[in-house]
Amino acid sequence: MEAAEPGGERGAVGPEPSEPSQDPGAGGPEPPEAPDPVSERVCRGAARALAVPAERCAGAARALRGKAVFFLRPPGAGPGPAELLCGDLPADPLAHFAALLEEVIVPILTNRKNHQGWPRVVSQDIIHHVHSLKKTVFMVVGQVKGKTLLPLPAGSEGIENIDPENERFLELVDKSLVHATESAIIDWSHQIQRALKKESSEPLLQGSNPNPKVELEFWKNRCEELECIYDQLRSRKVRNMMEVLERVKSIYVPAFKSMLRDVEAALAEAQDIHLHLTPLQRPLEDIEAVEFSKVKPFLAPLLHMVCWIWATCKHYNVAVRIIVLLQEICNLLIQQAVVYLSPEDLLKGEMEESLGKVQTVLDILNGFKGVFEERRENLHMYYEPGQEVRKWDFHSRMVFARLDSFLKRLEMVKGLLTTALDLTKLEKMEFSGIRGRALGQQVLDMHEEFQEAYRVFAERSYDCLDLASTEFEQDALGFQQKVEDIDHRLSTVFTQAFDDTLDLEHVFKLLTMFQSLLERPVIAAVAADKWPVLISMFSTALDHTRLIYCSHTQAGLKLGSPPLHKNMPSVAGALAWARELRARIQRPFDQLRHIPHLCLDSAQGRRVVQKYEEMIQLLDRYQDKLYLDWSQTVSEKSQYNLTQPLIRRDPETKLITVNFDPQENQSLLLADPASDSWKAYVDYVDEIVLDGFFTAIECSLKYLLENTGC
Template identity: 70%
Template sequence: MAGPEEEEGSPAEDAPGSDPRVRLLGERVLRSLRLKPERWERCAGSPEAQPLLRGFLEGAAGQPPLLLVTLSPAGQLALSTQLPASPGRSKALFFLRRGPGPLSAPPGPGELLYGDLPASSLEHFAALVEEVVAPVLANQKNHHSWPHVVSQDIMRHVHSLKSNIFVVIGQVKGKTLLPLPAGSERMEYIDCENEKTVELVDKSLVHAIESTVIEWSYQIQGALKRESSEPLLQGSNPNPKVELEFWKNRYEDLECIYNQLKTQKVRKMAELLDRVQSSYFPAFKAMFRDVVEALTEAQDINLHLTPLQRRLEEIENVEFNEVKPLISPLLHMVCLTWATSNYYNTPARIIVLLQEICNLLIQQAWNYLTPEDILKGEAEESLGKVREVLGILSCFKQTFEERRENLHTYFKPGQGVKEWDFQSLMVFARLDGFLRRLEMVEDLLATALDIMKLEKIEFSGIRGKALSQQVLSMYEEFQEVYKVLSDRSYDCLDTNNMVGGTGLQEN
């Protein structure tokens, strides 16, 4: 907890320097982080820390009023004047100078604030609200002088704050957490089978439950509307692991939602809505039905996509020139998924997976060819690698067409056969563009090899010298243009990279 610093720290005999303000900061650091004095001495005496300490204590112009002390995984202290972009694994300590000019020794009241920065700030804030803020504001003893309307409004805001924090924590963890309505703790005392008890139920509790059903509906619909194709539609080029991870996370999230809706407290809330004939009970049933259907779908898809993980890792873990034998087993698994899954056998789903497999092959080919060096290295070696990649990618397309033609063999006798009746262009649009660019690079390298042979050509006869000079001029001109092209710092395999003039350009 942050608090004003008003007292002067007792000087440590072996503290570096004689400035009591530095010793004061050191005492607070050692007390908060529970370190030995030697750690602070080494930190404060380092060349990197001294300017930061001096600027903070003297209030130098342009110096931020914040000083942050962090502890690295190796146990070394470090000073900074900016908050880290991402939280560390251990807590940090902050000092905040609240006034202009040098810091007094000792600091005056409110002149210096200090406090801990926990590694998990959100969980720390949630605990603060749950254990400090909410109990204080919700305590009826603190409301005795407040009007009833104000008291109720405060209670509503406190519950709203707790619910929002609960939801945000779930979002950070990739889960959809459903906050319970205010007064839900009273549900265990309500006998929904007893009509007299139901008639005596506070109408405000029913209203709170109905409002919660609306909020849950928005949350759950948001989770259900997410599609694995979103990264592709947004213009990025995800690989198949993104697809597998999406369905794994979706299954876990929907299972989490389902388990929350199946708790005893939520079931009693639904029974109460049914007993009072609330118009929101059908909406609750429809919401629960949607969750069950989506969970069944996600479970089926996750189950059938999981075996692809090993095949994809095999492709990622070998050099691209060794990928060709792995293509057929991978597409075999894709066909099995299509034939056996009850929910992944739609063109929209399988096209996403196949596009992402193309992205994986393109990425692996890109890594293998090293585009920034492909025109700078030996032309013969680069040409061989380009032709090797062209052969592997063409093999992938050919294997795809073979699997498409024999897709019926993956279905059991009597089972309805579903063909891949979509156009190949929907799968290979990006791969075809990459192949065209590779073919351009291949032509360029092949031309370069042919032109390089002109260097050693000599003509005889009456016009031999003149012809030899013309050939040499042609060779030198090509070498000059080729050098300009090869020296350019751009990705020659990027199909979005259109270079005119002496560069590669698609027609």
């Protein structure tokens, strides 16, 4: 059989033996070649023949960097090497097959010299199927490379070399080219329409969760694809083909021009959007590079740039497109949050650390929603004065649907960790009173039940942050039911322990021991019934405090001065006593005010607060009076005492003694003058003063001797 001449039956595939050729209009850098179905197809056949798993063989073919050898035993072949087929398999079987089709199969099967003796119908059918196969392979090669390649019709070979200005232009063109070109326009329109209908929202609609880089990559690839299509449609060969159709007045010329206008408009749109989206690349990379706990400062600038895109890009200020971009930003934040939280260790590590991370993520994501609302309200700032402001009039639910679901799951995890952290305190609880030991044992039993219930999460291998998984929700629901039972039993223990308390001090110790457990709904409901009792106990304490005050002041009136602590002067001792009495009611009142869910706005609460304030005012007046009385006489007494010598000589014994007023010392120390301790104290003070006096005289004499030369 003979092959066609080099200039004979040629299609859209070029002369390169290794890959199909492209029309000059299909230019542009080619993306990396992807694995194709041909290699996997060959490998599946080889796997069946050699009893090798097809997946392993196909995987090996995808990993090839050079040629490989295959061995194939056809179905029904007998044993032995004679029946075994072998050959080499290139690294890119699709390109190899396209080159084989272009250089061998098409030239042979389309050469009419090889059709001698064939019926005309068979010959035409063979040529038709060969060109159909060639066109299909050409389009598949383009799809693998991420391009839309437009196959040229049969008979278009060499038309680019014909000058349209030539008077014999139509005579030089193959007559069958008109019908072939019209058929090609129909095929091109289908290909181009598929390319034009592509939207960046397709991954979201298909159920995947792309990030904003997918959006940027989509518009970049769309620019390249539409440029490739436009270059093909504006190539010299296609222009000459259209010239032929115009001269024969084909009805497909308007359709081609309309298709070209659609491509031009789509290309201008893609270039405009790609130009405006490109600045987003840097802030998105910054968000991915930084730890999620530090990502909050990057969110406002990111949304600021999104607002600028909305205000300045005339092709992107459409609600559906900005919603897609915002959804993808939410997906990016969720993706980074999951990496930061490490779901596989979130419920297995330290509870406090995990709870802190979850709270950090909640704050950041809720903060992002807040920034979004703030930017939505201030979109007018991105427009020039007098320019029409296009608002984000879509519902925020359209943007935050998945983010809200993620936040809901985080709240569930937070509640679980908070509960677990609360119940871990049960192990350290100790109770006083008659039933203290029994109550403590009950609480320990509850703690063991809690640990057993919580251990389920440590044994699971699922991702607790996977929104598609319901297994975690089921386990969390079962855990919550067990916790509710523990809460009811804890509330009973709290009631019994509260009833056993003797005074306010023990009550507040019990409340401190329960701490955050009092905020749990079941326990809080039971504790609320005890708050009136607690307020009543505090009211009784106030009454007792007032009795102490009255008895103390009355004793002071009878004795001339109030009773004091040992070793305290009169005024300072009285003030110290007043401060101690104030602390006796002030500390319980401060603790009372900080008890969760305890309301002092009730009638009982207002009476207690009024009684407390009256007692505080009474103590204030008492302290003010003490200070005022002391300040009126302290100056006169101080001046008199300062005029007295520190030591004096007894006129009878001629002995030197300290000039301290015994009455002052007695009132200072409240000591008995006849007691041995008082006498020892006086002798001790006298000795210190005399030693200091004689030491001063000795120093003065030494100074006199050294400086007078005596």
